[in-house]
Amino acid sequence: MRPILMKGHERPLTFLKYNRDGDLLFSCAKDHTPTVWFADNGERLGTYRGHNGAVWTCDVSRDSMRLITGSADQTVKLWNVQKGTQLYTFNFGSPARSVEFAIGDKLAVITTDPFMELTSAIHVKRIAGDSTEQTEESVLVIKGPQGRINRAVWGPLNRTIISAGEDAVIRIWDSETGKLLKESDKESGHKKTITSLTKAADGSHFLSGSLDKSAKLWDTRTLTLIKTYSTERPVNAVAMSPLLDHVVLGGGQDASAVTTTDHRAGKFEAKFYDKILQEEIGGVKGHFGPINALAFNPDGKRYGANKVSLLIYNLLMELDVVVCCVSNEPCLWKVEIYGSTDVFIIVN
């Protein structure tokens, strides 16, 4: 598998999402126009025009029919994936930071930033099967966490919502009543802003990345801390391999603090860790600029068990999405897994 560079965005990217089959890749950028690509060959399939600000986040329905995007223009839009048409626009008084469809795609959780006199909030919207029946009203609005809520996702059976953000606390809320059920422990939890949160393929656990230079693995039901991965960089993005017990952490110094002398100073490599042993096992070199998004292609089934695509994008220098394979075939990006014989990779 060759590395694929997908050119098309004009401003730095902000978020990436594969559909369930792993054949489509949705990318969001500050250039207002979410784009969909064929994951296999990097061909641009289409764009979704209509937002009037940076697009921070997106999610795609299980059947790949509908796309939901959240933007700094204070709207969340529903799109027809195939036709690229807008189905509905939710209006908020502040930028939308994260969106996620629930199991069954009948609900969506949306977080909005603190803005002017508004505090940050988690909104639950009902998504109508027929978009002509779609309404604006929220099923539930949760307020409370201090600062921006960078990510909110659904727990098992849509019964809970898991949120994390600037106040470094992970919270589990009852998705019916909006009651706070659990909070991560102050001692063992993160110490600084949580930048990213990603669920395991089966939803059993999730991984949070923080500016405190660590990533932590949590039990989705009990919010018990299972593992901690310490690194040398602030963590901006986390991903878990759908096939192997690997986690990938990406990050680096803040863009404003990046030294200009040496790319190694910024710690921009993506690092691979053994999920169970918590040991660093490898890294992807070649970036100049902090890594802000990472994603694995969930296409294990389609390509056979030994290939996983790792998606990385780079904020500072490149506006292109780079798909990088984690396989035993040559690839532009060098992925090194050190000291381990049973793992794929050494790519170049």
Next chain:
Amino acid sequence: MAAEVMLMNEIEAKAASMAIDLNIDFNSIQLPRGEDCGIVSDDEDVYHDDQLEFDSGFGNVIVVDNLPVVPREKFEKLEGVIRKIYSQIGVIKEDGLWMPVDPETKKTLGYCFIEYNTPQEAELAKEKTNGYKLDRAHIFAVNMFDDFDKYMRVPDEWAPPEIKPYTPGENLQKWLTDEKARDQFVIRAGTDTEVLWNDARQSKTELVYKRSYWTESFVQWSPLGTYLATVHRQGAAVWGGANTFNRLMRYAHPQVKLIDFSPGEKFLVTYSSHEPSNPHDANRVVINIFDVRTGKVMRDFKGSADEFTIGGAGGVAGVSWPVFRWGGGKEDKYFAKLGKNMISVYETETFSLIDKKSLKVENVVDFSWSPTDPILALFVPELGGGNQPARVSLVQIPSKVELRQKNLFSVSDCKMYWQSNGEYLAVKADRYTKTKKSTYTGFELFRIKERDIPIEVLELDNKNDKIIAFAWEPKGHRFAVIHGDSPRPDISFYSMKSSHNLGRVSKLTTLKGKQANALFWSPGGRFIVLAGLKGFNGQLEFFNVDELETMATAEHFMATDIEWDPTGRYVATAVTSVHEMENGFNIWSFHGKLLYRILKDHFFQFLWRPRPPSFLSAEKEEEILKYLKKYSKKYDAEDQDVSMLLSEQDREKRRMLKEEWEKWISEWRRASEEEKLERQRLRDGEASDEEEEYEAKEVE
């Protein structure tokens, strides 16, 4: 980030508008009396002492005696005279001058009280005016008010001091008897200070002692490793002990900034500098020399910073530390200070100048002691536009006999490097070329231990090369020089012996184009780390000088500090908090294998605990060397055992972790299975579920 910067500006603007000073002087913060705010002090007794001083509050009051006794008419005139004298020294407080008057005769009593703003001013006034002759009959006797109390309390009859029963002390050298022959080091990161064993066999550290807020600025080992010194606002303290770190002694010195041990760790020199009340004056410097074991002040030096500024006539920089340099090896017999046109050499028997006078050397700008013998090397620069050449002389102490002298022509600067056994002295002299537009460098090599101290001149192959670094092999006869232009300088190794002539220096090799700017010899010699710090980002080359071959090249990115352990078995490289990222340290084997790496944010210090010299005689050491093979067998076997045990433990740990994980996952799956129907319902009956996918992946 930009937003955050704005925020800071806003805070500052806001603070300014509200007239709040954001620059907090921590010395000014005092907890409310009788309230510790939950901060437990372990310095109760020191605190108690302070309390006393605060309570009386007369630390800034002096008593001037032997004043003329004057009648009422002349009172104001005398007061004027006194005020004039004493306000030159410091600011007298309002109503701070009080001259009592006899209520009957209305005459003054011949003494007065003067209250200054600070105790420092009072102290200074006492020093400067005690013995001041107002006229023949009136010689001032000035005392601190607080001293009166002290002197009053002296009993009239001498009582013999109580002899305390002898209590055996702890074995302060116990760390040397570690069964695994490990070395210790201290690190300071954040607010924590930790002493750790370097357990290189297991590639990890083992904690010896840890304490938060152990020191207020830095820590320092004594030169033989017996004590760890900490620095506090009230003074310095030393810690040590058989198994842990207890406070052994305290040395009161308010606002102490710098400390220095004598090489035999008998004495501790402490230094503080105080802002003068008059901004035009130089800072006031206080230096105390303590006996480490008894804690007694053996001698104190006070004066303006100018007197302690080394650098000769045109000295610009501040005090160069250490002000006092110790000489005569580990016996701590002499210490010396550079002054204007002189070197003041003191001996520790009486803590006074040798022969009661300083060594007069016109225009001396630098000196250094032989590390082993009481010999001083001093440097006098060129004078009179080249009429009088620069010179280096060796002076024997205490006889002050000049052993050897060398005149150097058209020299612009000069640096002296002693070999650790005091056998050789290298003088690096920068000379002007004929045009005086540029300089080139040569070395004058003194063989101290040989008859008449022969001197040899060494010039590099390319004498225009800039010298970047120079280092003697410890206890050896070789030295290394980094020379050439900065991006890729060369490194040359020389020996003081050549193969057929023991009295001639010879070049061993030159390594071309190395990314190095610092040299770190192993304390045992033979091995050297050629390091590229700063601009070279932490390049390391481990070089064997016996074989003249590179053992390993490595990198500790951004490394700021490199230190060999005292045995020469390991090398520590550290990134300290001068950099924001990467803070922490690496431990390497002597041949450049990375053993382990520990990251710590806000990493300030890494210091190996020094070891005293071996107690074995030279013959005994030789014998051990001879039978090394025999001894090493035992240790090799031990090493192997450890490594087997380790891999066994490691395997066990991995197995446990995997098992734990499997257990957790299967538990989850069982629960998830129960919810399967519900999930299907949520998806309007769509059967495809994650579980199946998961199984598919398991096939592999």
